[in-house]
Amino acid sequence: MIKLAETILNGLALGSVYALIALGFVVIFKASGVMNFAHGSLLLFGGYVTARLHDTIGFLPAVLVGAALAAALAGLVQLLATRGLRGAEIHTLTILTIGIDVLLSTELNRRVGADFLSMGDPWGADVTQLGDITVADSRIASIAVAIVVISVFFAAFRWSRWGLSMRSAAADPEAASLMGIRLDRVRLIAWCVAGALAALAAVFLAAFPAAGLDRTTSQIALSAFPAAILGGMDSAVGALVGSLVIGLTAAMAAGYQSELSALGSGFSDVAPYLVMVLVLLVRPTGLFGSKELTRV
Amino acid sequence: MSDTLSPDVSPPPTTGASPDGSGGAAGRRSQAASRAGTVAVAVLLLLVLPFYVSSFWLQTGLFAMAAVIGAIGLNLLSGTTGQLSLGHAFFLAVGAYGYVWLAADPSGTGSAHLYGLGLPPLLALVLAVVLAGVAGGLFSPISGRLRGMYLGIATLALVFLGHHMMLNARDITGGFNGRSVPALEIFGFSFSDTSPDGLAVLGVPFGGLERLWYFGLVLVAVAWLAARNLVRGRPGRALAAVRDSEVAAAVMGVPLSRYRASAFIVSSMYAGAAGALLALVFKRVVPDHFGLLLSIDYLAMIVIGGLGSVGGAVAGAVFVTLIPHLLTKYADHLPLLTAPGTAGSGVTPGDAARYLYGAAIVLVLVFAPGGLAGLAHRRPRRTGDGARRNRRFPLRTRTTSDPQGVEGATPKEHTP
Numbered sequence: 001m002i003k004l005a006e007t008i009l010n011g012l013a014l015g016s017v018y019a020l021i022a023l024g025f026v027v028i029f030k031a032s033g034v035m036n037f038a039h040g041s042l043l044l045f046g047g048y049v050t051a052r053l054h055d056t057i058g059f060l061p062a063v064l065v066g067a068a069l070a071a072a073l074a075g076l077v078q079l080l081a082t083r084g085l086r087g088a089e090i091h092t093l094t095i096l097t098i099g100i101d102v103l104l105s106t107e108l109n110r111r112v113g114a115d116f117l118s119m120g121d122p123w124g125a126d127v128t129q130l131g132d133i134t135v136a137d138s139r140i141a142s143i144a145v146a147i148v149v150i151s152v153f154f155a156a157f158r159w160s161r162w163g164l165s166m167r168s169a170a171a172d173p174e175a176a177s178l179m180g181i182r183l184d185r186v187r188l189i190a191w192c193v194a195g196a197l198a199a200l201a202a203v204f205l206a207a208f209p210a211a212g213l214d215r216t217t218s219q220i221a222l223s224a225f226p227a228a229i230l231g232g233m234d235s236a237v238g239a240l241v242g243s244l245v246i247g248l249t250a251a252m253a254a255g256y257q258s259e260l261s262a263l264g265s266g267f268s269d270v271a272p273y274l275v276m277v278l279v280l281l282v283r284p285t286g287l288f289g290s291k292e293l294t295r296v
Numbered sequence: 297m298s299d300t301l302s303p304d305v306s307p308p309p310t311t312g313a314s315p316d317g318s319g320g321a322a323g324r325r326s327q328a329a330s331r332a333g334t335v336a337v338a339v340l341l342l343l344v345l346p347f348y349v350s351s352f353w354l355q356t357g358l359f360a361m362a363a364v365i366g367a368i369g370l371n372l373l374s375g376t377t378g379q380l381s382l383g384h385a386f387f388l389a390v391g392a393y394g395y396v397w398l399a400a401d402p403s404g405t406g407s408a409h410l411y412g413l414g415l416p417p418l419l420a421l422v423l424a425v426v427l428a429g430v431a432g433g434l435f436s437p438i439s440g441r442l443r444g445m446y447l448g449i450a451t452l453a454l455v456f457l458g459h460h461m462m463l464n465a466r467d468i469t470g471g472f473n474g475r476s477v478p479a480l481e482i483f484g485f486s487f488s489d490t491s492p493d494g495l496a497v498l499g500v501p502f503g504g505l506e507r508l509w510y511f512g513l514v515l516v517a518v519a520w521l522a523a524r525n526l527v528r529g530r531p532g533r534a535l536a537a538v539r540d541s542e543v544a545a546a547v548m549g550v551p552l553s554r555y556r557a558s559a560f561i562v563s564s565m566y567a568g569a570a571g572a573l574l575a576l577v578f579k580r581v582v583p584d585h586f587g588l589l590l591s592i593d594y595l596a597m598i599v600i601g602g603l604g605s606v607g608g609a610v611a612g613a614v615f616v617t618l619i620p621h622l623l624t625k626y627a628d629h630l631p632l633l634t635a636p637g638t639a640g641s642g643v644t645p646g647d648a649a650r651y652l653y654g655a656a657i658v659l660v661l662v663f664a665p666g667g668l669a670g671l672a673h674r675r676p677r678r679t680g681d682g683a684r685r686n687r688r689f690p691l692r693t694r695t696t697s698d699p700q701g702v703e704g705a706t707p708k709e710h711t712p
Contacts, residue, residue: 029445035445035448035449095661099596099654099657099658100658102653103651226453229449264461264463273457274453276449276450277450281437281438285446286446
């Protein structure tokens with residue numbers, strides 16, 4: 001029972017980190033229809049900046065700088081996509097993000113090397129006892145921060161001017177631009193927000209019980225792909241639900257590894273993908289994704 | 297609405313025939329003749345190569361041949377049909393491991409036991425290709441229904457699930473350490489160094505690589521011709537129609553899900569052949585080779601070569617395969633590079649190759665969206681902007697509401 005509770009808490013913490021990443025995917029997809037394959041590299045970039053700076057300027061400023069730089073980098077990618085590829089197809093833009101990912105990840109992997117970079121986070125390896133349940137402080141922090149950040153995001157999406165432009169641009173870009181919404185700017189902001197969210201997620205991915213930021217961290221970020229797809233690429237709520245499902249799945253598969261040994265070691269790494277494929281078999285556009293309509 | 301930008305009656309951009317028809321029949325004939333001459337010279341060069349070059353080049357060339365076959369297959373799927381796939385590495389793995397499992401004799405005992413059917417290698421090779429096709433077919437409930445990005449990510453799942461299976465199905469795959477590959481043998485003629493007859497042609501000893509070289513050439517030729525016929529024929533037109541507009545294709549009587557699924561199966565079979573050839577050259581299969589990076593390599597090949605063009609896929613595959621090998625071989629002579637294994641902060645050849653082709657993807661997409669194939673075909677064009685755009689971005693989506701697409705929606709004009 002205690003194990004189950006701990007596993008669920010772990011799953012929620014993991015899900016909250018995935019949610020930060022998956023929201024980034026969804027925002028970018030809603031704004032420009034692109035599946036951003038460079039997201040893992042952006043995440044690693046944000047984490048790398050934080051890891052390098054925290055000694056000199058302290059943890060919190062380092063996170064802010066990391067998020068800001070990751071946002072700027074994401075914005076740059078979007079600028080390249082719109083300026084360089086004006087009129088290109090969505091698929092072409094997606095492949096462009098793969099090319100950018102190759103460049104970025106090669107450079108970052110070279111810099112990180114085989115090291116585990118410490119993020120200098122204040123939680124360290126501390127744990128908290130909730131009754132009989134033991135939880136790492138970093139996990140509690142990740143849930144708390146994710147709740148705050150995601151609430152702010154949804155509030156902004158619902159009530160701010162940017163949220164309004166964003167929603168109308170996603171609903172009908174032509175009509176939106178005719179009504180005076182500057183699509184390029186909306187898209188730019190969307191990419192920047194996604195980049196900042198990814199950098200934030202990197203901090204928690206590298207925190208205890210992980211050993212630190214290393215070159216595989218960006219691969220972990222790939223697990224947020226199933227989360228976004230599972231919920232439906234164009235649904236922010238879907239991203240949240242998908243992230244929780246994926247987080248719980250991964251945590252369960254890891255926590256009950258010995259009971260699942262028939263499925264092979266390391267099953268927890270692929271369980272999210274299995275769940276995603278099963279869901280897609282039933283609902284080809286995810287749980288909350290909008291169906292593609294065709295009128296002739 | 298964006299469909300107005302391409303009155304898509306023009307043949308798919310894959311045919312290589314110029315839609316503008318400039319030059320007339322005579323010009324075209326001489327063009328065809330010069331092209332046939334180029335092909336003949338290239339073929340002759342490839343045939344005599346084993347007599348002159350070292351085994352390094354033969355091996356690199358064979359890797360390139362495997363990549364060529366795989367890239368042609370992926371191009372049929374992504375370039376011609378417009379389905380994004382990141383799962384190519386999985387199907388290569390099915391081909392490679394399938395061949396090993398079918399051709400190898402069972403060996404070992406206890407935990408080191410390895411299954412094998414011990415079939416004749418040529419039969420095993422054919423069956424491995426079929427096996428890859430079956431794997432693609434099993435995926436068709438998903439590949440036939442999912443579109444665009446969803447399919448891309450679903451195929452991503454294949455890579456990870458496949459990698460997991462390769463690591464855990466130890467008695468078939470050999471687990472993390474992989475498994476050695478039995479040499480190819482056709483009707484008693486062995487494609488290995490250890491054959492007793494010690495074959496020498498014109499004084500040049502013909503070892504396994506030399507023999508495999510010709511086998512690879514035959515495979516590539518078959519793959520190329522089959523793909524060209526497919527793309528230029530009725531199925532190719534149907535697939536291009538599916539890519540351009542599913543609704544229009546369905547209205548014209550193209551059975552959508554069947555064509556989408558078959559494109560996936562054919563592409564998987566190409567990947568299976570590529571994987572089996574790769575296994576024969578490597579002489580050992582290991583799971584880590586068939587990861588996401590390999591899938592991205594293949595995507596890079598077809599983008600750099602030019603989406604939708606068979607010749608482009610070949611060029612892209614050769615480019616992406618050769619670069620790392622060349623950089624590794626000449627690392628000592630190149631500035632900024634350090635040889636692998638040496639300490640220091642320099643750029644390793646592997647990294648340099650990845651920089652190069654990452655940059656190549658970005659640059660090709662921004663400056664030459666037709667890829668290498670597009671550059672080769674570039675000549676003054678007299679048709680209107682619409683046709684040109686259509687050619688530049690063969691991977692079309694059905695998104696009708698995107699203003700970036702609308703921007704190009706000027707009606708096609710035939711300026712005199």
